[in-house]
Amino acid sequence: MTTASVEKPSFLKAQIGGLPRPFWALWSGTLVNRLGTMVMPFTGVYLSQARGLSLAATGIVMAVFGAGQLASQLVAGSLTDRIGRRATLSGGMLATAAAMLALGYSTTLPAILASMFVLGLVIDAYRPASSALVADLIAPAERPRAYGLLFWAINLGYAVGMTAGGWLAQSGFLWLFWFDALSSVVFAVLVWRAVPETRPEPEAGGPGGGMREVLRDRLMLAFTAVVLGNALVYSQTFTTLPVAMKLVGLNTGEFGAAMAANGVLIVVLQPLVSGWLGRRDPARTFALGVAVMGAGFALTSFVTSTAGLMATIVVWTLGEIVTAGIAGAIVASLAPAHLRGRYAGLFGFAWAAAGMVAPLMTPLLEISASALWFTVGAIGLVTGAAGVALSPAIRRRAALNER
Incomplete structure (x- = not known):
């Protein structure tokens, strides 16, 4: 008696196989868009050198950009549910291209301020639509892997684009x-042509629409607070960390070389672990990742060299990899299908808010490095504990929404 052998899928197929073609169109557009992300990393240099703005004026311009980003996620989330995922994403990308070129040709402070506010409003408008598309297209069990692959595309494209x-x-x-604008147009056209509209209609007799419905969801609000804690920890990478390392005595070249470890680890490890992480309890896995990130930043208080900084970066990057695809999957599991855009918008709002709050922690450096980094570590641990506490409720909601 013989038994038929079952051929196991290859490792590569297990990591990227089984996802629908529209997802890969979205993934490709995301990669192209991030390959063209060249303006924002150099905005401060551009404003001060090319346009001759003072440091104070540059700070005001960046604050205006941040204000646009705060509004962006809530507005884009509502549009995602109202006019559709495809229209919001493509329209946001076309608007980004126009705002990029307007900024590039602006020469006066009022014109620069107006262009930067509009750019802040539209540059990340694609995120709620992209998140909702993944939730619409991908089965719940595969969402962590899909979100993780999008995170990988963003990091790969950003690393190449910045270089x-x-x-x-x-x-x-x-x-x-011009390159940034062109990549935005390519993303818009690719999504419009290759990704179908997936916006579901509200169920008869089900919950209504509007942001008010989202804000009544106590579980989502609690998880948004957890996301804010996670975002506050991560935002130190581009706010306080460069300042702290300069005080330690590291120059920009040494800091950049150490930070390269972050991108390398994400590009190498993220596709390998996304599937495995997706089989774990989402909220507990997310909580673990945030706690590891917090521990990595707490260790920064002992850094005195490039090698020491790189070691801490390895620790918090591992935590970042763990959280990357899980958070979006949790938000998707909490949201009614017809409100996925708004839920994703609230998630994005937490990140935008963290980007504005994180720099306010810089004065802790005037006390000591330990005061800053142990505070960041404590935020990570408290956030992780909150994530664990929410885990049973998140599992119940996910099971209810999957019926």
Whole structure:
């Protein structure tokens, strides 16, 4: 008696197989868009060098951009549910291209301020639509893997785009604006042509629509607070960390070399672990990742060299990899199908708010490095504990929404 052998899928197929074609169109567009992300990493340099703005004026411009981002996620989330995922994403990308070129050709402070506010409003408008598309297209069990692959595409594209942007900037900043605008247009066209509209209609007799319905969801509000804690920890990478390392005595070259470990680890490890992480309890896994991130940043208080900084970066990057695909999957599991855009918008709002609050922690450095980094570590641990506490409720909600 013989038994038929079952051929096991290859490791690569297990990591990327089984996802629908529209997802890969979204993934490809995300990668192209991030390959063209060249303006934002060099905005401060552009404003001060090319446009001759003072440090104070540059700070005001960046604050206006941040205000646009705060409004962006809530507005885009509502549009995602009202006019559709595809229209919001493509429209946001076309608006980003126009705002990029407007900023590139703006020469006066009022024009720069207006362009930066509009850019803040539209540059990340694609995120709620993208998140909702994944939730619409992908079965719950596969969502962590799908969100993880999108995170991987963002990091891969950003790393290449930033490197190319530094080279192109030497030939003139205007090149950066044109490449960024072109990549946004390509993303818009690709999604419009290759991704179907997936917006579901509200169920008869079910919960209503509107942001008010989202804000009544206590579980989502509690998880948003957890996301805010996670975002506050991560936001130290581009706010207080560069300042703290300069005080330690590391120059920009040494800091950049150490930070490269973050991108390398994400590009190498993220596709390998997304499927495995997706089989774990989402809220507990997310909580673990945040706690590891917090521990990694707490260790930064002992850094005195490039090697020491790189070691701490390895620790918090591992936590970042764990959280990357899980958070979006949790939000998708909490949201009624017809409100996925708004739920994703609230999630994005937490990240935008953290980006504005995180720099306010810099004065802790005037007390001591330990005061800053142990505070960041404590935020990570408390956030992780809150995530564990929410885990049973999140599991119950996910089971209810999957029926």
